[in-house]
Amino acid sequence: MAGFDVASGKRVSNDGGLPVKIVRTVSSAASLSGELRRPLILVPTMGALHAGHISLMKKARKLAGRTGSVVASIFVNPTQFGPNEDFSRYPRTFLRDCQLCREAGVDVIFHPEAEGMYGPGYSTYVNEEQVSGVLCGKSRPGHFRGVCTVVLKLFNIVRPDIAVFGEKDYQQVAVLRRMTANLNVAVRIVTGSTVRERDGLALSSRNAFLSPEERAQAPVIRRALLLARDAVYGRPSDLVKLVRRKIATASLAKIDYLEVLDAKTLEAPGAENRELVVACAVFFGKTRLIDNVRRKVRRGNSKSEIRNSKGEKRG
Amino acid sequence: MAGFDVASGKRVSNDGGLPVKIVRTVSSAASLSGELRRPLILVPTMGALHAGHISLMKKARKLAGRTGSVVASIFVNPTQFGPNEDFSRYPRTFLRDCQLCREAGVDVIFHPEAEGMYGPGYSTYVNEEQVSGVLCGKSRPGHFRGVCTVVLKLFNIVRPDIAVFGEKDYQQVAVLRRMTANLNVAVRIVTGSTVRERDGLALSSRNAFLSPEERAQAPVIRRALLLARDAVYGRPSDLVKLVRRKIATASLAKIDYLEVLDAKTLEAPGAENRELVVACAVFFGKTRLIDNVRRKVRRGNSKSEIRNSKGEKRG
Numbered sequence: 001m002a003g004f005d006v007a008s009g010k011r012v013s014n015d016g017g018l019p020v021k022i023v024r025t026v027s028s029a030a031s032l033s034g035e036l037r038r039p040l041i042l043v044p045t046m047g048a049l050h051a052g053h054i055s056l057m058k059k060a061r062k063l064a065g066r067t068g069s070v071v072a073s074i075f076v077n078p079t080q081f082g083p084n085e086d087f088s089r090y091p092r093t094f095l096r097d098c099q100l101c102r103e104a105g106v107d108v109i110f111h112p113e114a115e116g117m118y119g120p121g122y123s124t125y126v127n128e129e130q131v132s133g134v135l136c137g138k139s140r141p142g143h144f145r146g147v148c149t150v151v152l153k154l155f156n157i158v159r160p161d162i163a164v165f166g167e168k169d170y171q172q173v174a175v176l177r178r179m180t181a182n183l184n185v186a187v188r189i190v191t192g193s194t195v196r197e198r199d200g201l202a203l204s205s206r207n208a209f210l211s212p213e214e215r216a217q218a219p220v221i222r223r224a225l226l227l228a229r230d231a232v233y234g235r236p237s238d239l240v241k242l243v244r245r246k247i248a249t250a251s252l253a254k255i256d257y258l259e260v261l262d263a264k265t266l267e268a269p270g271a272e273n274r275e276l277v278v279a280c281a282v283f284f285g286k287t288r289l290i291d292n293v294r295r296k297v298r299r300g301n302s303k304s305e306i307r308n309s310k311g312e313k314r315g
Numbered sequence: 316m317a318g319f320d321v322a323s324g325k326r327v328s329n330d331g332g333l334p335v336k337i338v339r340t341v342s343s344a345a346s347l348s349g350e351l352r353r354p355l356i357l358v359p360t361m362g363a364l365h366a367g368h369i370s371l372m373k374k375a376r377k378l379a380g381r382t383g384s385v386v387a388s389i390f391v392n393p394t395q396f397g398p399n400e401d402f403s404r405y406p407r408t409f410l411r412d413c414q415l416c417r418e419a420g421v422d423v424i425f426h427p428e429a430e431g432m433y434g435p436g437y438s439t440y441v442n443e444e445q446v447s448g449v450l451c452g453k454s455r456p457g458h459f460r461g462v463c464t465v466v467l468k469l470f471n472i473v474r475p476d477i478a479v480f481g482e483k484d485y486q487q488v489a490v491l492r493r494m495t496a497n498l499n500v501a502v503r504i505v506t507g508s509t510v511r512e513r514d515g516l517a518l519s520s521r522n523a524f525l526s527p528e529e530r531a532q533a534p535v536i537r538r539a540l541l542l543a544r545d546a547v548y549g550r551p552s553d554l555v556k557l558v559r560r561k562i563a564t565a566s567l568a569k570i571d572y573l574e575v576l577d578a579k580t581l582e583a584p585g586a587e588n589r590e591l592v593v594a595c596a597v598f599f600g601k602t603r604l605i606d607n608v609r610r611k612v613r614r615g616n617s618k619s620e621i622r623n624s625k626g627e628k629r630g
Contacts, residue, residue, distance in 0.1 A: 026499060121580075123445035124463070124497035130438035148439070149498075156499040182439035183464075184341060184471040265436075 020102045022109045026117065026157055029110045033159045036069040036108070042160035042187075044151060047074040047111075048091035048205035049100045052195040056164045057104035059192045063162055071158050072101050073110040075117065079125070080146030086286070091205050110158060117153060125149045128182070131175045131266050135279050136290065139256050147172055148179045155180075155187050163187050168194040168202050170279055170292040174266055194291070196222065202291045213252060214284035220250040221282050225293040228260070228278040236260035236269050239278055239295075247282060256281035256288060263294050335417045337424045341432065341472055344425045348474045351384040351423070357475035357502075359466060362389040362426075363406035363520035364415045367510040371479045372419035374507045378477055386473050387416050388425040390432065394440070395461030401601070406520050425473060432468060440464045443497070446490045446581050450594050451605065454571050462487055463494045470495075470502050478502050483509040483517050485594055485607040489581055509606070511537065517606045529599035532565040536597050540608040543575070543593040551575035551584055554593055554610075562597060571596035571603060578609050 023029045033040065041060040045053050060070045074097055081087035094111065101109055125145050131137075132144035155163065165173050177189055195203045200222030201215075210218060224246035228239040239260050247253050261267060263275035279292035338344045348355065356375040360368050368387075375385045389412055396402035409426065416424055440460050446452075447459035470478065480488050492504055510518045515537030516530075525533060539561035543554040554575050562568050576582060578590035594607035 122497055124443045124494045126439065126441055128439045153499050179439045182437055184468050186471065
């Protein structure tokens with residue numbers, strides 16, 4: 001990795017790109033934060049970067065402007081993985097990630113060791129107890145406890161003005177918004193829209209695990225969710241059926257969860273006008289993929305009457 | 316309360332004392348924090364101030380120097396009280412507290428409403444899961460979850476450089492030290508020693524609840540703990556017996572817990588040289604009082620051999 005001086009953490013010039021500084025310890029990241037020019041934008045990642053991450057970094061670069069700073073963290077956070085999940089086999093491509101960060105205009109990469117983040121006797125966790133209770137929170141117990149904890153730690157170390165997260169992790173964003181509001185964390189959360197393959201599959205570091213057959217079937221998730229988004233008429237239970245039926249056409253797909261919820265609170269949709277989110281997790285073999293779509297709702301007179309975003313009504 | 320402009324939150328001059336600003340909303344406290352001169356020292360309290368709190372505020376004033384700022388928070392935090400505890404009858408003496416803060420050199424009083432701190436749908440809590448597991452954490456389930464949560468919120472709102480806590484709440488300090496270290500919170504925690512009545516009773520807002528008979532007996536706690544501190548020789552179990560026997564001489568006292576632990580980790584004392592803390596909670600009627608004492612330990616050859624701080628050994 002010519003051009004990156006990992007050991008000293010010094011800012012060095014690279015072959016034709018911008019300089020990137022790589023920081024490995026919590027204390028050096030914390031002290032660096034005081035020196036970086038504001039606004040400071042943080043993009044927390046687990047590495048194995050793809051075009052989805054890069055779009056978040058470019059968004060961060062725009063928010064920072066020419067004079068502000070962009071920090072990307074690359075940390076495969078052990079506390080958000082369950083004991084039988086894919087922590088150890090989660091892809092790690094640090095050298096390539098550094099190159100991509102540089103090209104996306106990142107100023108500093110914070111890449112801590114696990115021991116620096118969770119030392120011996122580590123014992124403090126942040127629990128969001130409501131928004132975390134459904135979807136991924138239900139199928140992955142402890143996942144959002146790990147996410148909230150590591151994100152709060154990253155916020156406290158890097159002290160950004162803004163943090164950028166991807167909308168593919170829809171519930172993660174909702175949980176983190178709630179967490180930062182509840183704990184009075186002075187970091188604004190900004191989201192970037194999901195980047196997709198041409199066939200609609202949402203980009204994910206986990207796509208790399210898919211076999212060719214699984215990869216060929218995986219776009220069914222997006223197609224099913226689009227059916228739910230564009231359905232002219234449908235109660236939440238109808239939308240679920242629609243998506244379930246479509247996903248069932250893919251022989252290798254196994255639904256982990258599929259829910260239609262209030263887009264803001266992630267509670268069961270009530271009687272008021274609001275926006276829905278249709279969110280699902282689907283296994284292809286051992287690989288678990290998530291995706292979501294939002295859908296505007298307008299209730300008419302009948303309890304079961306839900307119109308789509310164009311205000312159309314079943315005739 | 317002439318001289319305090321509570322409604323406007325304006326800094327106003329008082330009768331002969333220093334100016335004190337009273338802030339009631341989270342947002343105004345947060346924006347004020349950016350204007351206050353550094354170092355900014357926070358003294359979190361639940362009000363009903365006594366000489367113990369005042370000594371912490373004076374310590375804060377010293378740490379702030381003439382040019383820094385001292386913020387005292389006064390907030391009876393509902394989340395750290397159990398359902399059958401004394402939240403509703405906890406003493407509230409806000410007008411007197413303001414006067415005392417002013418005399419102690421406090422610049423700003425942050426006195427939020429409960430709804431401002433825990434709005435509808437509040438759902439995020441901070442759990443320290445190890446140091447919280449003994450003593451008060453065991454007899455008051457959820458207590459330190461409430462303490463950690465409110466303290467982190469206060470830190471995020473006020474953004475102090477240093478926070479001052481009393482050593483009477485020994486475990487609270489240990490939990491908060493662990494919490495801030497774990498979550499990378501950039502606030503230094505400083506402690507002030509316990510202030511006592513002339514008869515040794517540790518000052519506490521809850522002492523106001525004691526009947527004259529209970530008040531007369533309450534100093535037995537301190538006398539019992541001093542026996543443990545000064546005992547020439549004693550295994551932890553011996554120290555427990557010593558304290559228990561002494562407290563039993565007070566007819567109205569009922570021990571809630573009494574433990575001898577490693578002073579730093581609050582774990583069971585091990586084989587190494589270290590410092591112990593003897594901590595107890597004692598009920599007098601409905602009123603629960605806590606106190607603690609530290610004791611240096613040096614183990615000799617025998618497993619049961621513990622010398623006191625002067626290095627004396629049983630002959």
